Amino acid sequence: MTDAVPPTAKQLAAQARCAAMVAHARAQIMAVGVQRFNLNAVLREAGGSKATLAKYFGDKTGLIAAAIGEEAREAMAALVPVEPARGQSLEQTLQQLLAGVLRFYLQPGALALYRAVIAMADQTEHAAAAGFYAAGHGAVVDAIAHVLTSPPAALSPDAARAMADTLTHAIRAGVYERALLGLEPLPVADAAIAAQVAHTLALCLPGIIAAQG
Template identity: 60%
Template sequence: MPLSDSPPPLSAKQLAAQARCAAMVAHARAQIMAVGVDRFSVNEVLRRAGGSKATLAKYFGDRNGLIAAAIREEALGAMAALNLDSDESRAEPLDGALARALAGVLRFYLSAGSLALYRAVISAAPSGAGGAEAFYAHGHRVIVDAIAGLLAARQPLQVRAELDCADAADQLLHAIRAGLYERALLGMAEAAGDDAIDARIAATLALVLPGIAPPPNA
């Protein structure tokens, strides 16, 4: 009989552990978005999800590891909703694909939960609790990687071959947060509507697309 490349089925014990981990991450996500990382309670997660601190230590290491896993799931969920890897997305022109992707990211950034999380991360950063590192590495970098992948998939025809896509994606994300997001973060503005978000994205792309796309005669 030919050998199968598929992994062996999980045991009942492994399936139970997988479900328990998923429940812990789900409750951690909900709590972080509700109260932020500074007031995040491992005990509350364990109370709701079940399990013990030994289980948490085995699969996540510590409080910061669970926070990192929760933030990563939140960011991955936001990116998955944009379908950036779909055939339809790959067929879009560069300007349209970036406009759709960045508008989706900005809506995610402007959501009440994301704003609360970012404020909490900033306020807790001086304490060195590790939440800031988790937020940057497992939240921001996940979104950077998704936008970088969108750019890299269009090299060299629509995107300059020599472009550092990760660096360009990082700069794009900082650019779309200028103005509109900063005011919302500081509590200076009401929730932004689609028109304001689209205007912010259009202004950003008008500024940066000439530096991303190949020269017309290339």
């Protein structure tokens, strides 16, 4: 087997600029949302250029999608256990995971981001909305599916992803929808989050158990 060729200094510098662009884009998106996103400010702060943007991200929409995806993946990595705690049931594992997912969605920055993307869904930046859905929602679904393909659930990949998609939508009913509309004061109480998790599992857990067979 041929040893991998180490990256050149130029490649390392480009990687560092890309990482900086994503980091500054994440910070700006969570602070002001997508509609007020200022690409020139990101490029200036990151030391990048429009040529670098075009080469590695395509355009502003690609950078926004990359930033949203990293935000979601990082949040989910902190929530998803490498393997379930010893003696923990599937229900307990999902209770812990879904509570964390709902807290992530209820962050003021995440709520502001979702509102901004919904507002632009029918406008010229429709691709940004699609990127948000694929990167943000997709990262959450992937994380939940990872848990469902592992013991004790051990579902097939297709079944796990279908169930994860259902869980992700169900957990955003009720308290999250009210918070999104400004009808639920923040921060949302732990009791309300626990209640939403319980309702979601009451609806979905029987289907997950049935899929194990």
